[in-house]
Amino acid sequence: MPTRTRAWIARIAGAGLVAAGLSVGASSAMACACGGMVGPDDASTVIGRETAVLQLHDGVETIHLQLSARGHDNEAGLLLPTPAPAEVSLGNQQMFTDLFRASQPRHEERRHLFGPRWLFVGDGSGGGADGAGAPGNSGVNVLSVEDLGPLEATVLTADDPEALEVWLDEHDYVMSEEFASVVQPYTDDEWAFVAVRLTAEGEALDGDLPPLTVTFPSDELVYPMRMSQAATGHQETRTYVLSEHRTERTDPTATGGSTPEVMFAGELEVDGLESADLRAIVSSTPYLTTIDQEFSQPDRMITSDYVFAAAADDEPFQRVIYEDTYLIPIDVAVILGLLVLVAIAVGVTLTVRGVRQARPD
Numbered sequence: 001m002p003t004r005t006r007a008w009i010a011r012i013a014g015a016g017l018v019a020a021g022l023s024v025g026a027s028s029a030m031a032c033a034c035g036g037m038v039g040p041d042d043a044s045t046v047i048g049r050e051t052a053v054l055q056l057h058d059g060v061e062t063i064h065l066q067l068s069a070r071g072h073d074n075e076a077g078l079l080l081p082t083p084a085p086a087e088v089s090l091g092n093q094q095m096f097t098d099l100f101r102a103s104q105p106r107h108e109e110r111r112h113l114f115g116p117r118w119l120f121v122g123d124g125s126g127g128g129a130d131g132a133g134a135p136g137n138s139g140v141n142v143l144s145v146e147d148l149g150p151l152e153a154t155v156l157t158a159d160d161p162e163a164l165e166v167w168l169d170e171h172d173y174v175m176s177e178e179f180a181s182v183v184q185p186y187t188d189d190e191w192a193f194v195a196v197r198l199t200a201e202g203e204a205l206d207g208d209l210p211p212l213t214v215t216f217p218s219d220e221l222v223y224p225m226r227m228s229q230a231a232t233g234h235q236e237t238r239t240y241v242l243s244e245h246r247t248e249r250t251d252p253t254a255t256g257g258s259t260p261e262v263m264f265a266g267e268l269e270v271d272g273l274e275s276a277d278l279r280a281i282v283s284s285t286p287y288l289t290t291i292d293q294e295f296s297q298p299d300r301m302i303t304s305d306y307v308f309a310a311a312a313d314d315e316p317f318q319r320v321i322y323e324d325t326y327l328i329p330i331d332v333a334v335i336l337g338l339l340v341l342v343a344i345a346v347g348v349t350l351t352v353r354g355v356r357q358a359r360p361d
Contacts, residue, residue, distance in 0.1 A: 051096060053240045054221055055285055061218040064091045067209045078196040081186040081224045084216045085143050086194055088153040091211025094275040099240045103264035103290040105319035139163025150210045152197040160187050178230040185226050223306035225253060231298040238292050242285045246314045251307040258301050264290040266316035
């Protein structure tokens with residue numbers, strides 16, 4: 001294991017990052033705190049977006065996590081709660097690229113006789129965008145430690161936040177003051193945790209961080225979010241749910257002041273997907289539901305974990321960007337119309353004048 005520097009850890013509640021700061025050894029390691037990562041000596045990395053791919057199949061849930069960061073630090077830590085002890089591995093970046101492409105709007109052309117150009121301004125187009133098994137201190141049980149190259153993942157259980165805090169401190173993690181309050185619901189529910197040291201040696205954490213794949217037994221499709229209640233900044237999540245049918249959110253956070261927005265719903269074809277991991281998932285759970293949600297006040301708007309269930313039907317949905325084309329731009333049509341009116345007026349005037357001149361005195 002690399003030399004311990006005091007590392008900062010933050011939680012990654014399935015997708016929303018918040019915090020439980022931890023710091024690791026002599027050099028600076030950071031932690032996600034309230035949607036960002038914060039390290040010693042005022043070093044900081046901001047999480048711009050978190051994305052997750054979710055699948056529940058045969059009683060096993062898999063979460064693939066992707067974070068995008070902006071900053072200049074080179075270490076970070078994450079703390080992820082799971083309903084049961086998890087297996088952890090490195091994820092696949094191409095999977096996220098494939099799902100992003102699949103969820104994009106389609107383009108359709110609309111033809112009109114008259115278009116919106118006005119006085120020759122514009123282009124006439126329309127549309128919108130858019131150490132295994134070894135016990136730790138009393139109250140914490142370390143189930144496994146995985147060396148994943150750029151990541152070191154420790155799976156553990158804790159009796160209470162205090163015991164978890166002691167273990168993290170013994171392992172050179174430093175936590176934020178909000179840690180106990182956001183962890184308490186998970187220890188009360190007897191969830192497990194994945195503590196991850198993320199180290200990009202010699203590189204700043206700027207851009208997409210290495211994806212993480214977490215697998216655990218579960219009776220329902222759930223995405224941990226309650227720790228994001230400690231966030232103070234804007235939070236933004238995207239979930240790609242792969243299932244046999246279209247899914248929808250059924251948790252209180254889906255109706256707590258910020259409405260989830262379905263960005264795509266439909267069955268995927270294996271052909272055209274570059275990620276071998278994604279092709280394997282789609283072969284058994286082909287229906288993709290892409291859902292975005294944003295929180296301007298996460299401490300008040302996030303009240304639960306995300307929970308997903310089958311929707312009432314499998315009606316597909318895809319956003320559409322319309323590209324409008326016009327046979328006659330409206331400004332040209334207006335000018336032509338005015339010329340016609342002028343011609344009619346001139347014709348009427350000349351006719352009336354001719355009649356008057358032809359009338360005998």
